[in-house]
Amino acid sequence: MNWTALIATAALALSGAAMAQNTDHPGDKTMVVGSDFGVAPWMVRGASGPEGFGVDMITDIAKRVGRPGVEIVDINFSGLFAALFSKRIEFTVNPLNITAERAERMLYTEPFFATGNGFLVRAADEMKGFEDLKGKQLAVNRGTISDTWATANSEKYGFEVQRYDTFPDSVQAVITRRAFTALNEIPTAVFAAAHNKAIKVGFKDFNGRNFGYAFRLEDTAYRNTVEEAIECMKLDGTLARMYEKWYGSAPDQTSTINAVFVGYGAPGFKGYEFKPHVPGCK
Structure with a gap:
């Protein structure tokens, strides 16, 4: 077996994946995501732009993953997946239920909202x-x-x-x-x-049922990056505080808003990766 050729091929594949991620999720540019603005208090159109739990959450995530800002595109739910697959947006940030059918076509983060x-x-x-x-x-x-x-x-x-x-x-x-x-x-x-x-x-x-963000199937690495930011928000209490701010009461302690899952993705659904890790919280 030509180990040199095999290693070179693997390195080339990893390099290609990294380049694709940099192109679709450029670290030096504003993060572009999509949501329906008509679901209060998750996300509604305010006097100076969108506001709500979902806005606070994705704004915090953008900072944690090192993006300079975030643009949330207002898309009716019926057109949301088309926008995702056409790369009009990087991933979804609406209150999206995790289902087995959807998991066949997209990657989910771990659950974060029951x-x-x-x-x-x-x-x-x-x-x-x-x-x-x-x-x-x-x-x-x-x-x-x-x-x-x-x-x-x-x-x-x-x-x-x-x-x-x-x-x-x-x-x-x-x-x-x-x-x-x-x-x-x-x-x-x-x-x-x-x-x-x-x-x-x-x-x-x-x-x-639980909500999760959805990514394109090829965006495993970036899904994992965003998921670690979500895990950090769970661990330091940020998500629970946001919930109380917008929904008027503290979340139940057994809610997935407080639970960090082993691995990446939604356990029990396609796209889940059993990769124990410690999130790189800052």
Whole structure:
């Protein structure tokens, strides 16, 4: 066996991977990421630009990985993955559920935010469980995990699905009585109800779902770099403080917002790497 040739080939491959990472994630340039701005308090458009939990989080990450700044591109959820795969953005920073189907097409970071189904109804209405959906209209943000859940369960529980391009549009459908309930992530639903007396959270379905950032399949090295920054934010309490700032209460101590996982990626999903490490926190 020609070991010299083999080593040279391996070195060339590593060099090519490094060059690709430098091209797609240039350390001396602003980090460009994507999110839907219509999900409060994760990310909304403020007077001077986007603001919210997700903005604070990615701004802190950009500093920790040495990027000079961050640009967050406002993209409706239905167009988010196309923007990722076309390299319009470097990775996603919206509240994105980790699923096995999505993990076939993209790399996830480890989980950092626990969630579930939150059902918003008008203040005068009641929803005690799934049985109250029978014969009703359920509004969702098109293309989200809420849309997936609604599609899979509409026949089982006997409701019809209305799809909207933004979360506020789905809430408006409830307020104007076009829909009985709007479905979104529990933290998002709780925040929306706290800021609008016309609606309330009728029912919470805690089901073990988690959010993670998503990268292109070839971006393993950069995914790992960003994940270590997230791990450092967990270890020094930064993520928990951000959560309390934007959601109004401390996260549960068993939440993944406080849990550092062994290896890189989401355990149990494709793209996970069992590589025990100590994050290089600064």
